[in-house]
Every structure is written in C-alpha cells, then in structure tokens.
Amino acid sequence: MWSIIWAAAAICWLCASVVLCDGVSSGQRRGEASAEGLRGVDASDPQYLVYQIRQMEVVLAEDTPLSANLHTERHVREKQMLLQRLDKKEGVRNEHHPRHRLLEALRGFLVYAETQQTELNRLKGLYSHVSKKQKSLLEREVKYSQKFTKIFHLLERNQQVCSEIVRSGMEFYEIEQQEFDEHIRSMKAAGRAPERVSVSQALKHFVRDWAASGANERDAAFPCILKTLKELFPTSDAALQEVKVLLPGAGLGRLGHEVAKLAGFQVTNNEWSAYQNLAYRFLTTHPHNLPNTSTLHPFIASWSHHRTTADMLRPVSFPDAPLNPQSVLLVEGDFTTAFRDAEYTASFDAVVTHFFIDTARNLMSYLDTITRVLKPGGHWVNFGPLLYGSAPFVQLSLDEIIAVAEGTGFEFLDLEAMMPLKGDDKCRLEEVTLPGKRVYGVEAIYGFDERALTRNAYQAQFWVAKMRG
Template identity: 60%
Template sequence: MMWNLRRLWVLAVTPAWLVAQAISVDNHPSLQSNAEEYSTIFQVHQTILTVSENASLPAGPDQTERHLNEVERLLQRMSRKHGRWNEHHPRYRLLEALRGFSSYAQLQQAELDRLEKLYGHASKQQRALLEREIGYGKRFTRVRELIAKNQELCDAVVRNALEFYQVDQGELDSHVEQMKKAGRSADRVSVSQALKHLVRDWSAEGANERDAAFPCISRALSEISAGRSGNDKPLRVVLPGAGLGRLGHEVYQLPGFEVTNNEWSMYQNVVYRFLENVTTLLNPDSSSGSAQDRGVHYPFIDSWSHHKTALDMLRPVSFPDVPPPSPPGTAVVLVEGDFTTAFADSTAGFDVVVTHFFIDTARNIMTYLDTIFRILKPGGYWINFGPLLYGSAPFVQLSLEDIVAVAEAMGFEFQEAPESCGAASLPGKKVRGVEAVYGFNSRALTKNAYDAQFWVARRKL
C-alpha cells in the first residue's frame, strides 16, 4: 500500500499555570485574583500532527472492498457532470464547506472586531477599572492568537479534503472568487459547529454527553447480536446523521457488526475525512501521551457568554481521546448524502438502523420512517435515542405518541427496554425517556438537556 506522509506543525498556546496543574471542573481556578498574571503568562508547546493519507486508494488488506467501492461512487457523484449543477450539488456543497474552513479566521476576526468596538462604548473610567483589575482588553489579543491556531487546523482539514475528493486548489480559489463577486459570505456558524463536534465526539470532555446515550445503544445491539443462533455473518448496521462518527466507531468495537455511517453535512464530512486519515495525533518523539502532546483546538473562543472564568473560554481541548481506526475503510464506512436517497439501492439491506439525535432533523419525518422501514430486513431492528425538537419548517411534527402509533401501523413491534435507560414515557408503551445533555461545553454556566426518547423496535417478519 502506498502512503503519503506529512507532518503538520501546530503551536498550542496554553496558560503556563494551567499546564502545570491537573485540569478538572472541580479544581479549575478563577480570575478573582492574579488576573493580570493569568492574562499575560503563556507556555508554548510544539505539537506534531502526523497525518497519513492514502495517495491512490489501491485495494489491499488494510482497506475493505466496500470502502473502496463507496469512495468510487462518491467521486462519481462529486463530478460536475453528475446531475444538475446548483447549490444542492454535492460538489458545490463541498466547495462551500471548504470555503468556510478557509475563511474561518477572517470571519471570526470580523466578529471579534465587532465585540471590541462594542467594548469601546463603555466609559473611560469603566474601561480603566476593567483593564486594571482583569486586563479585559488583552483578551481580544489572546483570542486573535487562538483564532490563528484554529485556522491551522482548518487549513489541514482543507488540504486533506482537496486530496481526498480530488479537487484542485484552483477550482476552490475560483469558487471563492465567484462567491465574493456575488456578495455571498462564507458560513461561519457551520464551521464553528463542526469544530465543536470534535469536543462532543472525540475528546475526553465529551464523555458526559456520550455516556447518556452510547451505553443504552450498545447494550441493545449486544442483546440483538446475542439473540442470533448459528450465524457468524456480521450484522449490518447503519447510523444516519452520524456527525463526526464516534458512535459508529464505538459500535464497531462490539463483536459481530459491520458499520456504515451516513452524514449529509459537508462541514462534518470534511472533518471526519481528516480524522479518518490521522494515524496518530501524538508526538512521535514523546512517550508521555499527555494532553499537550495531542492535537488541540480552542472551540469556545467564539462565544463570550456563560463562562465561569475567562480561562474556560480560552482553554484548549485535546483530540482525539482515542484514535480513530486508520487507514480508512478498516472499520467504518462513511456514506455521504441525504439518508432518504443515499440508500436507494439498499432495500432490506440492513439488520439494524440506529438513529441517534436524528429523527427530529427531518423536513418530513414520514420520509425518514419510510426509509428506515424500507432498508431494514424483515426482523431487523430500529434503535432510537434522541429528542423531538423539530426545525423551523417541517412538513409534519409528530408527538412521541404519534410516532409510536404510526410506527406500529407500519409494521414495527416495540421491544422491552432496560430500566437503566430511563423511565417509561407513555403508559403501556415500551419507550423510555432519559435526560441527555447536548451543549458541547461541560463547563458552561448553561446546560441544554433533553428528555431523550429511547426505544428498540423490530420490523415484523
């Protein structure tokens, strides 16, 4: 197998006192004293990201045939000659995502300039007090420095995507210029959200959110696998709305499953492709495995609200806490595209569909239900965990009771769920609700939590 190795050099700027201490919510210091010192002392670490990229996608034992076939199909769909060229074309959406990542620093700095200008409206006496006591103005300088560090990560994501999707830099430059002439700004929010998903999916900090859902889903899958008799063929599992794919990789660790992730957002997909090609983010010359030797980013610098301390906003987050399997295709295959159309040729093709924080993203939830039923084999299982927070313009907004009634009418039989996965949500129905946090930032002063609904339903034979 041919591999193209390169190293990306990242400077992780971290407050010196923070590096010297164990970082936890319980012992994290505040800025009530020595604020001037905390705002000015830094320690710089040199972190090496060793990125291994498949140069030519040759067949071999390290990559599964279905991965190679899916990459081939993906590149065909990415061709400008495939389908109608408009803003919905996958290549157009890819170029928009890459434009967003390329423009990260420019867009974040513009927002920072706005905030700094607002600070100027405070009176001279007020600003003098803020500068003397907490060095407030210096935070703008620090955030600018950290924006630049995040841009290094964004640039690495873009470089990897250009190679993986076989897009020339000139094509991206041309697209950027066309959008500039059209007066269309790049998407700042989607890039920021994709970076925050690194926290939720691939950092130790995200464990509190993962631990609400993953154990229930894993237990259900293990019970389904254990219930088989005399069949050594792996169960085929698909996870629509997979985001950055951590759950799919957790499922792969269970015995007896072939895992397919599915995601529509190109902002999520290009970061996943970057992670997929990272053999290790640990410094190859270090044996400590400590946080400063890992890849880091600063996901919370774009929000100045709901922090206990200023340092919470500025803190680095290491990723990944466990390396994704590499090279790509050895564990989990990603199918990019809309769930309702990406599996048009997969009627009765899966043993299990796992919808994690997904079904309420539907414009038409009935189409989601139709797709789940269609792609499941008779006797296959649908595992769901998540809220029912519909978007701004859904065709249909079903209650939990509605969904259960419709699913049963379609031919699903709801199975018993363990009490550890929540209390019964509906009298006489096998659906349970459990509180699940969804907010990315475990140290924030605000928490977003849902009464997530968990069920296991079996398609009738």
C-alpha cells in the same frame, strides 16, 4: 494507514544518537532517550514521526499515503460512487449540488479565522461604547481588552487545524486548486459570505465525539445503544453472520466506531453535512487518527456562559481514542436519497437513530427510508429528543410517532423484559414515557462544553422497534 511500529532495526539505527537499545524481543524495541540525545533525530526523515514522548519513551509511526487508510473493497467502491455523485456533470449544478456544498464547506474552513475576526471586531466595536471610567476599572481589574488579543492569536491556532482540514479534504475529494480558486472568486463576485456558524459547530463536534471532555454526553446514550445491540445480536449465536448496522446523522462518527468495536458488526455511517464530513475525513488521515495529536480552542467563538476566562480559552486535545478508518464506512448525502439504490433495500439488520429523527424536514420520509433499508425482522433503535427545526413538514408528538411506526409494521419491544437495563449504572432508564407504551425516557445532556454555566438536557426517548417479517 500510518501504523504504530516498534521496528528493532530502525530503533537500533537511532541508538547511536538518541536511544540506548536493550532487551530486543519479537521485533519490539524500547529505550530511554535524553533531551540531549533527541537533538540527533533527523526530523526531516519522511519515514518516521516522533509521535509521543512519555516518561522519555519514544514512539515511532510509519508514514504511508492518506489514500491507504481506506482500501477495503467497500470503501473503494463507495469512494468511486461518491466521486461520481460529486461530478459536475451529475444532476443540476446549483447551490444544492453536492460539489457546490463541498466547495462552500472548504471555503468556510479556509477563511475560518477571517470570518471569526469579523465577529471579534464587532465585539471590540461594542466595547468602544463603554465610558472611559468604566474601561479604566475593567482594564485595571480584569484586563478586559487582553481577551481580544488572546482570542485573535487562538483563532490563528484554530486556523491551522482548519487549513489541515482543507488540505486533507481537497486530497480526498480530488479537488484541484484551480477549481477551488475559481469557486472562491465566483462567490466573492456574487457577494456570498462564507459560512461561519457551521464551521464553528463542526469544530465543537470534535469535542463532543472525540475528546475526553465530551465523554459525559456520550455516556448518556452510548451505553444504552451498545448494550441493546449486544443483546439483540449476541456473538455467541453460531449462526449469526456479520450484523449490518446503519447510523444516519452520524456527525463525526464516534458512535459508529464504538459499534464497530463490538464483535461481528459491519457499520455504515451516514452524514449530510459537508462540514462534518470534511472534519471526519481529516480525522481518518494520519496523524490525526492517533490519540491526542491535534488541539483546538473550540469555545472562543461564544462569550456566554463561561465560568472563567481560562475555561473559555482552554485547549482541547483530540481524538481521545485511536480511529480505525477501515472499520466504518461513511456514505455521504441525505439519508432519504443516499440509500435509494436497490442494493440497500432490506440490507441492514439494524438502523440506529441517535439524536437524529427530529432533524427531518419530513419525518415521514425518514420513516419510509428506515422501513425500506431494514431487513424483515430488523430492528430500529432510537435515542434522542424531539426538538424540531423551524420548517419541518410535520411535527409529530411522541404518541403520534409510535402510532405511525406501528401502522408501518413496527412492534415496540419491552426493553425491561429483554434485558435488565433499569438499574444499570451506565444506562439509566426512567419510567416509560407513555403508559402502556414501550418507550423509555433517559436524561441526556447536549452542549459540547462540560464547564459551561448552562446545561441543555433532554428527556431523550429510547426505544427498540422490530420490523415485522
């Protein structure tokens, strides 16, 4: 892992050219650096990276291999199991095979700018139907055609991040260039176009999970979930061992990392999407796990609902907080199959489903899995809407979900009696959604872009259900 260091000897070595050393204590060194002095820094030195300069303060980071990020026993074991699942010899090799899906996601990121440019060219073609007189007005007043040029250049900037995602992904998953090239050729020969929307959505998830501008969405749900976990598992309980929490549908993992910051929790994230997983692996490698070291223009893929063109084109820096890759384990794969092994049976103290249960092809399979992995007396914490997709096997209303969960062995807890959530500025509960049922409504925004002229808001359903022992 790249770790921030203040190495007295190294800093003093740099003193001659860039830093005036003074006040050394406890191996720590700070100094003032002038713009003239910075020209003396050897940028090719592989040991150090000038990470940030704030008010003329130079911070150095030590370079270590990417693989060193994830060296805990459970990370090493899960990596071995993941590579086994990705092996071409495992299972039936078709478009549903995890290796095929991974290669397709890599291809999507590799040609991001190219596929987005195709869409941009389509929009330019539509503009050609505007009359000369109308174009003259548009160009004179708003320089409309310049948007195409600006977006073209910003696509190239986004491609730099996408290319880094590909590089880090190939390294993490141990994909050889020859295999990747062969996959690309075979997909082209089959006339299969690379995915465009999934890549764009993955880039937007950097905003939702790891940018300061996504805080308004996170703040609608995270405080309720975190406070609930702290109340369910107080650290003051001397008999309490490390609490094991599973978060399926984790996306880019921010909620899991916030849970991991609480004392006494061991967190396992789960995500099926290869696009999201590639983005997360990118985040957990240096220097991308250091605050605000990467920048994207995530809103240029859509031309709708922008207040200003500047809002549409604006950059977003991420991550807004440092990541500790060792604090969270990511288990990749479908929630209903990734935890089938006996070792996962009755192994978790809590399952947290955040904006997740309505993604199910079969909600009953989700419920079966939650029931199987929870320990007797374990807790299911849910926060999210019921926005079903186009072809789920069952689409249960809220009262039906409650009835089925109770029939499975869950008891819904009275949150207002358990803790004073109502009136908490950071967790705003509405009245119970159904009379007599311990399920609470919380307004939750979902939309990635806080400056857009539209808002998607759900009456998210928040509950805590305890598995009977």
